[in-house]
Amino acid sequence: MAPPEGEKIQIGLLGYGTVGSQVYSLLEGQAREIAQASGARVSIKRILVRDLDVPREGAPEDTFTDDFKDIIEDDDISIVVELIGGTEPAFDYITEALERGKAVVTANKQLISQQGFYLFQLSQEKKTQIRFEASVAGAIPVIKVLRESMVAAEITSIYGIVNGTTNYILTEMSRTGTKYDDALACAQEWGYAEADPTEDVSGKDAAAKMAILASIAFHSNVRLDDVDCAGIEDINPLDAEYAGELGLTLKLLGVAKLYDDSINVRVYPALLSQDHPLASVGGAYNAVFLQGRSIDEIMLSGPGAGGMETASAVVSDIVSIVSRRTPGFLEYPIAYKELDFFPDENVVSTFYLRLEVEDKPGVLAAIANEFGKHEVSIEQVIQKGRGVHAELVMVFHAVAEKSFMAALEKVSALEGVKAEPRPIRVEGGDEQ
Ligand SMILES: NC(=O)c1ccc[n+]([C@@H]2O[C@H](COP(=O)([O-])OP(=O)(O)OC[C@H]3O[C@@H](n4cnc5c(N)ncnc54)[C@H](OP(=O)(O)O)[C@@H]3O)[C@@H](O)[C@H]2O)c1
Structure with a gap:
């Protein structure tokens, strides 16, 4: 089925760095899906950069401008996507866009955690919208879930691992006993930490994100300075090591709690019991654990940063804005593709197998x-029992199911293999 014709929606993009360039390529590459979901044809009309002489890939050259007026004064541009970061001139640009009734999408946690309240009020006054999903926890749709899906959840507390850099460092320290400086150097080498990691390791980045989450969950103005x-x-x-011996895991936690009519929002290193859902969130991953009177507990987790992941959250905000103006996905069929089914035998899987064998x-x-x-x-094999009750327990590297089943048929027929072997798939192994 062809994508809906729909209204044409034009975007002004501010910044063409790690996230901005990925937003451009997602809007181009996923145009059909976006049209189907939003009911409109969405495209980027102009892109603001500082230096026009820098060679850039992706968007056509005449899309770029170094003059904000080319975006703000263009009445065809109805959505401004701010991806330059920092508080100035981002604040002025966003304010001006809202003043003119344009909708705004931003990934700027510094700005939202400091000026969010003012910007939300301005957008309401001007009967437009500001969305900022990508400002907290990258690709995890926590803001949308809090604002829409959990509107009646009566959230009472939020626990967040909302900084991937520190989670990576603490995971390494706990896993290998590495010292802080060495784990930080490793994070920098792998691209999980900036050359200047101060914002991350001091907890300030997490504090900005917790301010945003707490504002939304508790419907109250929480600013970065309040955290x-x-x-x-x-x-x-040694603390990471001893904590491990006690069955505890060290994390940098953001904690926001509602106490009757007051709230407490803080960020601090904390120990979690290993059976807490957040304890298993390792490496650069983020997770947000929500508790509420009518939901008990819900956890969302996933990649907390990265150009493409953040861009995907930005694009989802764009689609949300557009969908409120057009019929949107509810008016179009959900299953509009006719995909073939991928054959089971070609699926790559990891298997566990227990074989009853003769011990000879x-x-x-x-x-x-x-x-x-x-x-x-x-990958691994262990022998259990002896004599007539001998068993081989094996785990295999990922392989196409047809190869595994063909091999298994031959193995079952071998002399010395007794009962019919029953393989079990292992999920989360090295399969793709
Ligand atoms: N990267 C991530 O994984 C991630 C994750 C979550 C949220 N975010 C947020 O997303 C936003 C963008 O981050 P990013 O990683 O894409 O940053 P980036 O790679 O540094 O890109 C910023 C872009 O904005 C341009 N720019 C900066 N100031 C400008 C100005 N005054 N006028 C015009 N253009 C200007 C820069 O131009 P030049 O190239 O000329 O400097 C650059 O192209 C930030 O708010 C960041 O906190 C990023």
């Missing part, structure tokens, strides 16, 4: 040989 924060610079690796020389070699012939490689 006390302590960072992870002074964490001793040559059996394991014959089994390994049969799997090898089908290019099925064994």
